[in-house]
Each structure stands twice: as structure tokens, then as C-alpha cells.
Amino acid sequence: MDQPKPYRELPTRLSHGCFGCGSENPHGLRMIFHTDEKSVFSEIVIPDHMVGWKNFAHGGILSTILDEIMGWSAIYLTKNLVLTKSIAVDFLRPVPVGTTLRAEGRISKVRSDREVAMEGFLLNSNGIVHARGKGVFALFKIDAAMKFGIADEKELRELERVFNL
Numbered sequence: 001m002d003q004p005k006p007y008r009e010l011p012t013r014l015s016h017g018c019f020g021c022g023s024e025n026p027h028g029l030r031m032i033f034h035t036d037e038k039s040v041f042s043e044i045v046i047p048d049h050m051v052g053w054k055n056f057a058h059g060g061i062l063s064t065i066l067d068e069i070m071g072w073s074a075i076y077l078t079k080n081l082v083l084t085k086s087i088a089v090d091f092l093r094p095v096p097v098g099t100t101l102r103a104e105g106r107i108s109k110v111r112s113d114r115e116v117a118m119e120g121f122l123l124n125s126n127g128i129v130h131a132r133g134k135g136v137f138a139l140f141k142i143d144a145a146m147k148f149g150i151a152d153e154k155e156l157r158e159l160e161r162v163f164n165l
């Protein structure tokens with residue numbers, strides 16, 4: 001008999017042009033996400049055109065990956081929509097482009113019903129941490145997000161449905 005999978009994919013392939021996770025952005029990272037219910041993670045290979053110096057990935061790209069993994073982790077684990085308020089990144093070791101990496105995000109502290117502190121990690125295939133992020137995310141219920149007017153109702157209702165927000 002098949003064993004149940006220990007983790008599952010998050011339904012983030014909803015649209016769109018997002019540089020981090022959009023399936024239709026040919027220049028983006030096209031990240032997809034899995035969860036074990038305590039954290040959210042993503043396997044990623046940074047393409048050659050996102051290089052910084054020599055064959056090392058650009059630090060801005062590493063920051064984007066950490067923002068993205070912390071953002072989706074915050075959405076999934078807190079059941080809210082989010083906007084990034086701040087992020088801080090420690091670049092611990094250079095990250096070569098073209099290698100398989102794992103990004104991982106989890107909750108550091110729920111500060112209120114409007115704010116969560118998150119942490120994110122970028123590891124190589126041996127589990128060595130190459131970059132570490134801390135982020136603060138504003139949390140929005142669907143109705144508040146609607147008033148904010150930065151996403152249309154159809155998109156928000158779809159997110160509400162697939163993420164049980």
C-alpha cells in the first residue's frame with residue numbers, strides 16, 4: 001500500500017506574473033512550495049542570468065527568495081494575506097548559480113493579529129545554511145485586504161478558497 005506523502009504542495013500556482021512564484025513570468029524564479037504543516041519549503045535552482053559576481057547568485061535574488069518563502073509561509077501558517085513590512089538578510093556563504101537549493105520559512109513569533117515575525121533559510125543540498133532572513137509581515141483578513149484595493153475581489157476570493165483563509 002502507498003504510504004501517505006509526508007508533505008504536500010501549496011496551491012500557489014494561481015496566476016500570474018510574480019517574479020518569485022509566477023508560473024507565467026519567463027524571467028522569474030517560478031518557485032513552487034511544499035509544506036509539512038510546520039514550515040514551508042521550496043527547491044530551487046537559481047538560473048545563470050541571476051548571477052552577481054563570477055558564478056555566484058546576486059544577493060538581491062537571495063533576498064527575494066527569502067522574502068517569497070517567508071511570505072508564503074506566513075500566508076499558509078497564519079491563514080492571512082500578507083504584505084512584507086521589512087526584511088533583513090545575512091549572507092553567510094556565497095551561493096553558486098545552477099545548484100539545487102532549499103528555501104525554508106517558518107514563524108518566529110506572532111506579534112498580534114496584524115503582524116508576524118518570520119524567519120527564512122537558504123540551504124545547499126548538504127543542509128549547510130548559505131543565507132538567513134528575518135522578516136516582519138503585516139497580516140490582512142480578506143475584508144481588510146479588499147479595502148486596501150491592491151488586489152481584485154476575484155483574486156482574493158480565490159486565495160481565500162484555496163488557503164482556507
Ligand SMILES: CCCCCCCC/C=C\CCCCCCCC(=O)SCCNC(=O)CCNC(=O)[C@H](O)C(C)(C)COP(=O)(O)OP(=O)(O)OC[C@H]1O[C@@H](n2cnc3c(N)ncnc32)[C@H](O)[C@@H]1OP(=O)(O)O
Pocket residue numbers: 067068069070071072075081082083084085114115138139140141144145146148149150151
Ligand atoms: C492588502 C493585502 C493584499 C494582499 C494580497 C496578497 C497576495 C499575496 C500573494 C502572494 C504573496 C506571497 C509572497 C510574499 C512575498 C513578497 C511580498 C511582497 O513583496 S509585498 C510588497 C512589498 N511590501 C509592501 O509593498 C508593503 C508596503 N507597506 C504598506 O503598505 C504599509 O506600510 C503597511 C500596510 C504594511 C502598514 O501600514 P502603516 O504602518 O502605515 O499602518 P497604519 O498607519 O497603522 O495603517 C494605515 C491604514 O491601513 C490599515 N491597516 C494597516 N495594517 C493593517 C492590517 N494588518 N490589517 C487591516 N488593516 C490594516 C489601518 O487600519 C489604516 O487604515 P485607516 O486609515 O485607519 O482606515
